[in-house]
Amino acid sequence: MNDAVITSVAEQRKLFANYRVAPNVYDEALTADGQVRPTWQRFCARLEQVGLAGVGQRADQARRLLRENGVTYNDVGAPQGPDRPWELDPLPVLIGRAEWTALTEGIVQRAVLLNAFLADIYGPQRLLREKILPPAVVYEHPGFLHPCRGLTPLGGRHLTLYAANLIRGADGAWCVLADRTQGPSGVGYALENRIVISRTLPRDYESLYIERLAPFFITVRETLRGLAPRHRDNPRVVLLSPGPRSTRYFEDGYLARYLGYALVEGGDLTVRGEHVFLKTLGGLMPVDVILRRIFDEDCDALELRPDSSLGTPGLMQAARFGNLALANAAGSGYLEAPALMPFWPRICQFLLSEDLKLPCSPTMWCGRPDDLRQVERELDNLLIRPAFIHQNLPPVDTSRMAQVQRQQLWQEILAHPHRFVAKRPDSRSTAPTWNGRELAPARLVLRTFGIASGDSYQIMPGGLCRVADPESSWGESASSGQSSKDVWVLSDGPVQSVTLLPRSTTAVELRRSINDLPSRVADNLFWLGRNAERAEAVVRMLRSCVVRLTSDLEPTGIADLVTLIGSLPAVKQSLVAAKGNGKIVAVESDSDVNPAIAKLREQVFEGIFNPQRRGSLAQHLHCFRDTATSVRDRLSVDSWRIVNQLRLEDALPPTPANARMGDVLLLLNQVLNLLAAFMGLGTESMTRSPGWRFLDIGRRIERALKILHLVRSSLVEAVEPISSLLEAVLEIADCSMTYRHRYLASLQLAPLLDLVLVDETNPRAVGYQLNALSEHVAELPSDSGLSPRTPEQRTMLAAQSALRLTDVEALCEIDASGKRMALDRFIDGLETQLLRLAEDLTHHYLTHTVAARQIDTALPN
16 A cells, blocks of 8 residues: 555654553554554545644634534523523544445435325324324324324425434444424534535645535526426525524524525414415515424424414414425424334334345334333343434433432433333444544444435435533433534545536526515614614723723822723722712722722723623623624624624733733724724625615714713713813814814813704714714605604704704803703704614614613713
8 A cells, every 4th residue: 555645654643642542442544453444544644744733733623613613502501691602623524435335325316215104193194093103102202293194295295304413333234313394403514514624734735535515505406496486587595593592593593694695583484374474674584494493393383283383373374285395393392202213113113124234223112011121120230212302312321320310210210200211321333533632532423414305315425423522411412512523425526616606507586675674674784773872982981081090090080080990881980989079089998099989990800801780881781782693684794703702801810900900901992993994894894775874874873872971971961171171072073183183172061062063964973873864864754645744853953953043152151050951952862863763773774672771871970
C-alpha cells in the first residue's frame, strides 16, 4: 500500500497516544489492536500533518464560527441559560461508500414500512385484525389520534420527512435505536455542521471526495412542491414552528431561510371555509403546504388538544377536505412509541413481504408475558422507559438504583405492564473526539434523514452524529449535554458541485409590492426597532454619567450628575443622594473615596449590569436579542452576527463591579457602535417594504420619546447654573457638534430646545422623527375608501402641527413654582400623541398572539 495513504505505527502513536478502545466496543477509527481502519487512513494521515495543536486550533475556529453565526440549542431551564451554544466536535465521522449504500437500503425500507404502517393503522387496521399488533399498543397510546382515522393525506403519503437514530454494536452492525417522525429535528443542524467543518478542514473536505448535502435539500423542495393541491408551479409553503421558546427554534429559522419558506407560528394562520390562509398586512394569502415542526396534538385546538395555542384551529378540517398538505401528516408521531420496536420484524413481513434489513435495537415490551418474565429476571441491569411517551426522556438505569427503588419500580411495572419497555444496556460504538487536550473516544448515535421521493425515499448522504462521554447518561437528546459531529460519506471519486437554486422552466411573475408580511413579524420588527433605540438611549445616558465619574467633580458637578443618574429608569433617585439647600447629602462611608461619588458609581454599575433591575442596559439588551431571535429569518447574516455580539456577560469578567471605569467606558462605546451598526445594516440592506417601515417606525417612536424624556427630566426643573446640564443634554442627544457649529460656545436653553425638539433637519430631533413617521404611515397598506386619512395619519398631523406652531421662547419661561411648566405640558402632549400612534398601529396592523409587551416609557418620577 502507498505509504502516503497509510499512517505509520509511529504516526498512529503520536496522534492516538492516549487513545484507548474499550473492550467489546466497536471504534469507528481504530481496530481492537489499535490499527487505523481503511476508511480513516487518508484522513488520519492529514491529521498527523497538523498534529494535536492543529486539531485544537480547528476546534477553536469551529467554536468561533458557531458563536458568530449564533447557532444555539434552546434548552429551557438549563443552568447556562436557554440559548445554549451548539457544541460541535472538529473531527467528523467517516463512512465508506459501500457501507453507506447498504445502510441506505435499510433506511429506505424502514421509511417505506413506517409509511405503510400509518396507512394501515389509520385506515383498514389489518394489523389489528390479523393480531400482528396487540390492541393495547394502539389504543393505550396517547399518540394514536382518533380524529385521523380515515383521513388520507394528499398524495397518500403520511410520512414525508423521516429520521432514524442508529447505533453500531460491538460486531460493527448498525441497528435502529429510535424513529423520529413528527417534524424530526436535526436536519438543519446537520447542514450547519457541514458548513462549519468544511471551512475548518477545507483541504480534507475537497481531497477526500465527500458526498454533498445539497441534492437532499433539492429533493425536499421538490417533494413539498409536489404535495401542493394547487399552484404547483409556485405554491406557498410555510414552515410552522412552535416559536422562540422551542428547543428547535434556531433550526426552524435556519431551514426556513435556506429553503426559502416563510417561518410562521400558529397565530399567523387562519382557516376560512376549509382553506388555510396566512395573515399578512396585505390581507389573507392562501397556504398550500405546511412543513410541520410542532407535535401532532398541537396542530388543531378544535380536534386534538384544546389547551394548545401552537397550532391553528380548523387545520385538520382543511387537511380532511384536501385543501392543505401537512408534512408530516398529523398522527405520524405514533411511530415514535418504543413499544412498537419488538413488533417491526413481523409487521415488515406482513406489510412488505420482506425481512427487515435494518434490525431494531432489542427491546422488551412488558405487555407481553414472556418479555415481562425476562424483565423480572434481569431487573438489576436494565434500562426502563415509558412505552408510549415519545419525547427524548432518558431511561431509568436500574443498575444505579438501590434495591428498594428497584422493587418500587417493579411494582409500578406489574400494575401497568403495557406502559413500560425495557432494554439491556447497549454497547454503542465510539469515535475520536477532541476533549480540549487530546483525542479521546466518545460513544455516538447517528441520526439519518430521509425525504419522500416518488414511491421511495432519498436519504441524506451523511447526517447528524451526537457523541457523549462513555460514562454519561443514556439520554438521546442534545439537551442532555451531548456534543455533535458532522458525518462524511466518502465517494469513490470527485463529487460534482450542486446548487440549491432551481432551474425553473416556468416564468415567475415579477413582484415589487411585498404586502405578504405576516402581521406577527411586523409586530416583532416594530418592537425590534423600539428595543434597539431604548438600548441606545440608555447607553448614551450611562456613558455621559461614566465620563463625569472619571473626572474631578465640584459639588455643582455632582448635583448635575445626580440629576442625570436619577433620570435613568434603572436607578431610584432616593438611593443615589438627596439634594437639599444646594448641597449633596450622602450616606456616611469609611471609604477614602467621596461617599457621594461612591454611591453614584454603584448606581451606574447597577444600571449597566444588573439584568434584574428594570430599565437596566442588561435588561434592554436581553429584550433586544429576544425580539431579534423572533425575526431571525428576516435578518441578514451580518445583522445577526451583530446581535450575537451584544452580550454584556461576554465583555467583562463575572464580577463587573470590580472593573475599572475606563473599561466600562470602552464597553459602552463598543455597545453603542454595535447598535449603530445593526441599525445601519437594517437601513441599507432591507428593501423598503412594510417590514422595514415597521422596524423604522418603532425606532422613530422610541427615539422621539427618549429625547422628550431627557429634556423633561433635565430641564423642566429650573436649576442654576444650567450650562453643565445643557452640555450633558447635547452630549446625550448627540447634538453637541451641530450646536457648536451653529451657536459657537454660547450655551443657552432656547436654541437647544429648538435643535433637539423642533428642528426637522436634525436626525436626532423630535421634529425629524415626526416627519419620518408621517411618511411611513402614509405608505402603509390601507383601505383608502374608508376615510381621507387613517387614524395614524390624523395622529401624526396633530403632533406635527403642535410642534411646528410652538413658541420655543415660551417653553423656557419659569413659573412661580420654579419649574418650566409650559415645557412640561408641551412634552406631555407630544408623548401622548406618540403613544397613541403606537396604539393605533397595534390595533390596525399588528396581532396580539404573543405575550403582551410594555408599550409606554414607564419611567420613574
